[in-house]
Amino acid sequence: MSALTSRRTEDSADDLKALYQELILDHGKSPRNLRPVEHPTCTAKGNNPMCGDKVTVSARVSEAGVIEDIAFEGRGCAISIASASMMTLALKGRTVDGARRLFAAVQGLCTGRMELTTAKAETPVEMSDALDELAALSGVRQFPVRVKCATLPWHALVSCLDGSATATTES
Amino acid sequence: MTAAARRLSSVPAFDVDAIRADFPILARQVHGKPLVYLDSAASAQKPRAVIEAITRAYTDDYANVHRGAYYLSETSTVAYEAAREKVRAFINASSTAEIVFTKGATEAINLIAASYGRAFIKAGDEIVLTALEHHSNIVPWDLLRTATGCVIRVVPVAADGTVALSDFAASIGPRTKLVAVAHVSNVLGTILPIRAIADLAHAAGAKILIDGCQGIVHAPVDVRALDCDFYAFSGHKLYGPTGIGVLWAREALLDAMPPYQGGGDMIETVAFSGCTWAPLPAKFEAGTPPIVQAIGLGAAIDYVTAQDRDAVRAHEERLLAYATAQLGQIPGLRLIGTAPGKAAVQSFVMDGAHPHDIATVLDRSGVCVRAGHHCAQPLMEVMGVPATARASFAMYNTITEVDALVTALIKARELLT
Numbered sequence: 290m291s292a293l294t295s296r297r298t299e300d301s302a303d304d305l306k307a308l309y310q311e312l313i314l315d316h317g318k319s320p321r322n323l324r325p326v327e328h329p330t331c332t333a334k335g336n337n338p339m340c341g342d343k344v345t346v347s348a349r350v351s352e353a354g355v356i357e358d359i360a361f362e363g364r365g366c367a368i369s370i371a372s373a374s375m376m377t378l379a380l381k382g383r384t385v386d387g388a389r390r391l392f393a394a395v396q397g398l399c400t401g402r403m404e405l406t407t408a409k410a411e412t413p414v415e416m417s418d419a420l421d422e423l424a425a426l427s428g429v430r431q432f433p434v435r436v437k438c439a440t441l442p443w444h445a446l447v448s449c450l451d452g453s454a455t456a457t458t459e460s
Numbered sequence: 461m462t463a464a465a466r467r468l469s470s471v472p473a474f475d476v477d478a479i480r481a482d483f484p485i486l487a488r489q490v491h492g493k494p495l496v497y498l499d500s501a502a503s504a505q506k507p508r509a510v511i512e513a514i515t516r517a518y519t520d521d522y523a524n525v526h527r528g529a530y531y532l533s534e535t536s537t538v539a540y541e542a543a544r545e546k547v548r549a550f551i552n553a554s555s556t557a558e559i560v561f562t563k564g565a566t567e568a569i570n571l572i573a574a575s576y577g578r579a580f581i582k583a584g585d586e587i588v589l590t591a592l593e594h595h596s597n598i599v600p601w602d603l604l605r606t607a608t609g610c611v612i613r614v615v616p617v618a619a620d621g622t623v624a625l626s627d628f629a630a631s632i633g634p635r636t637k638l639v640a641v642a643h644v645s646n647v648l649g650t651i652l653p654i655r656a657i658a659d660l661a662h663a664a665g666a667k668i669l670i671d672g673c674q675g676i677v678h679a680p681v682d683v684r685a686l687d688c689d690f691y692a693f694s695g696h697k698l699y700g701p702t703g704i705g706v707l708w709a710r711e712a713l714l715d716a717m718p719p720y721q722g723g724g725d726m727i728e729t730v731a732f733s734g735c736t737w738a739p740l741p742a743k744f745e746a747g748t749p750p751i752v753q754a755i756g757l758g759a760a761i762d763y764v765t766a767q768d769r770d771a772v773r774a775h776e777e778r779l780l781a782y783a784t785a786q787l788g789q790i791p792g793l794r795l796i797g798t799a800p801g802k803a804a805v806q807s808f809v810m811d812g813a814h815p816h817d818i819a820t821v822l823d824r825s826g827v828c829v830r831a832g833h834h835c836a837q838p839l840m841e842v843m844g845v846p847a848t849a850r851a852s853f854a855m856y857n858t859i860t861e862v863d864a865l866v867t868a869l870i871k872a873r874e875l876l877t
Binding site for chain 1: 491492493812813814815816817820821824831832833837840846847875876
């Protein structure tokens with residue numbers, strides 16, 4: 290019997306509660322920074338071709354490399370919208386370099402490659418507190434096909450910061 | 461007695477438990493719950509007869525076809541060609557020369573676009589599609605448009621999912637070369653009036669192609685009665701294996717069409733000064749074909765034909781009627797696709813819950829539904845939704861499974877909204 294079939298029903302219910310916890314549902318229903326950015330210096334679209342979810346991330350980055358404003362537009366499932374919402378809250382006022390490192394940490398948390406303590410240790414001190422909330426996204430690790438939903442806005446963010454126009458979860 | 465009740469009372473006897481016993485996978489559990497498989501419109505499960513035919517072909521009778529002058533190649537060829545004859549009889553084609561095996565319906569439609577399309581459709585010629593087409597019946601024509609400068613016209617779909625014959629009449633004209641339409645919508649379940657559309661197409665001097673992926677499963681198909689010119693379908697939605705599909709076309713059309721791919725098996729003579737083609741259908745089957753998949757499809761056709769198809773259809777209609785009534789009682793749930801007399805496919809959306817989140821929650825109750833755009837992005841635009849969840853019902857589904865769907869949806873609503 291495979292690992293999936295042998296898992297108990299109660300585990301499944303717990304997994305669902307971990308995935309759709311209050312924080313995720315709140316951000317999914319009332320996303321923050323769902324708006325255009327004034328005078329953006331970069332914009333990138335994230336597409337998930339499997340489901341058609343689309344998230345466009347825009348940011349205004351200062352010459353010193355600080356993210357002065359960041360916001361997103363688009364549509365998608367609770368996970369992708371919550372992830373985008375929480376991402377914008379975490380990154381406003383942060384450096385581009387810090388954002389990239391936070392992306393690595395979130396990706397590690399979502400795929401299950403990293404636990405929260407490791408993720409925090411690998412993130413700049415001033416940003417590691419943000420991971421306490423972002424760790425809510427790690428519920429997707431029990432749902433392999435949904436990991437892309439959580440990471441979609443972050444892929445768009447990286448494309449945005451890299452100056453390319455689109456990101457796809459297929460890359 | 462209402463019409464619906466009368467229909468229910470006249471349902472022919474149908475032993476769904478006996479059917480279920482033929483499908484080994486239905487006995488398994490998912491996340492500790494009985495599997496409730498409601499995604500047969502994406503791909504159907506396989507009866508033991510198909511699985512065993514595949515195993516037998518590899519175990520006892522396998523060799524390449526149309527080649528070796530030895531016993532196994534001969535038996536393999538006989539089995540492969542017997543599958544072609546089964547397909548011919550299944551759709552009432554006049555000859556096996558008209559049955560081309562492909563890797564699926566997608567390849568069949570691409571074959572028509574690449575071969576017939578490039579040979580016979582020119583700049584300014586029109587191709588008529590509907591707004592409910594699957595991407596596999598849109599993208600090949602978009603590619604052809606880029607290559608030739610032909611024009612694509614789109615017949616609209618009404619809010620309930622119906623497509624009006626008058627809109628076909630308005631879209632089909634003297635410049636129409638091809639009408640390419642789904643027999644049954646994979647998202648809405650709408651059944652299109654193929655014979656009437658074919659008459660309109662032929663009156664305008666156009667050909668008509670049917671994407672029969674869902675239609676072939678829904679009810680018996682007679683390509684001559686439908687009076688179509690091309691009919692394409694996949695094996696895996698008809699309880700057969702993946703990697704096998706069928707293109708049926710009128711022999712005269714296949715004769716006039718240039719080859720689609722070049723390679724072994726499709727030639728008569730090859731020389732650097734020029735090649736000649738093998739007779740039909742080999743002309744369109746370059747390379748080693750999906751031999752065992754074709755044999756598996758033949759076994760699936762045997763299985764389907766052995767059922768009382770009227771009873772199967774009545775059973776599926778009963779499941780749909782029950783599901784429609786039950787789903788309609790869930791607050792905030794909206795049915796997408798309510799055309800009269802539709803096939804047993806039901807899309808829906810729920811206020812405040814994205815279809816993907818719904819599908820994830822349902823999965824943990826063992827209920828498999830499709831969520832997303834269903835390879836029909838233009839139709840999602842028409843319906844004003846980014847995506848839907850879709851339950852599709854096959855001969856092996858039960859009323860109890862519809863109840864499981866409804867229970868899981870109520871749970872999803874509590875969790876997500």
